[in-house]
């Protein structure tokens with residue numbers, strides 16, 4: 472019988488949906504927990520006092536039940552609004568270290584940018600939905616954070 476080995480139509484289905492946005496920002500890798508000499512040694516060219524810029528690409532993924540009535544894990548239009556509020560308004564065309572208070576004491580590595588986005592995204596999304604923040608800092612450097 473067709474579909475006999477498949478999940479029943481009433482079973483709960485879990486889906487992952489993602490939205491990708493890009494933002495441009497500049498920063499300098501410099502830790503307040505290291506001396507100037509150590510900063511130079513650890514971060515090299517990325518410790519340049521006048522900073523440098525990136526076109527970051529961020530992928531926000533949510534995981535959840537595919538609602539039987541709406542057919543959605545969540546409405547991607549709502550996810551777009553959350554990304555605007557949490558990522559685009561505070562970070563796009565900003566100096567991360569000077570314009571974003573969080574990075575006054577936290578070094579603006581892409582790992583920490585991902586943590587910043589995660590911590591703020593969980594505040595605006597329905598509970599338990601956020602699954603992953605993936606950031607392409609360059610075409611070659613990619614960071615994933617899952618809230619662990």
Ligand SMILES: Nc1nc2c(c(=O)[nH]1)N=C([C@H](O)[C@H](O)COP(=O)(O)OP(=O)(O)OP(=O)(O)O)CN2
Pocket residue numbers: 500517579580581582608609610611612
């Ligand atoms: N663990 C991390 N390491 C580094 C980070 C980071 O956020 N986390 N960031 C940097 C610099 O900010 C910058 O991203 C490095 O840029 P660059 O070396 O130019 O990037 P690419 O490797 O993609 O460029 P190449 O063409 O290979 O030079 C450094 N480390």
Ligand SMILES: [Zn+2]
Pocket residue numbers: 498517523524525
């Ligand atoms: Zn950088």
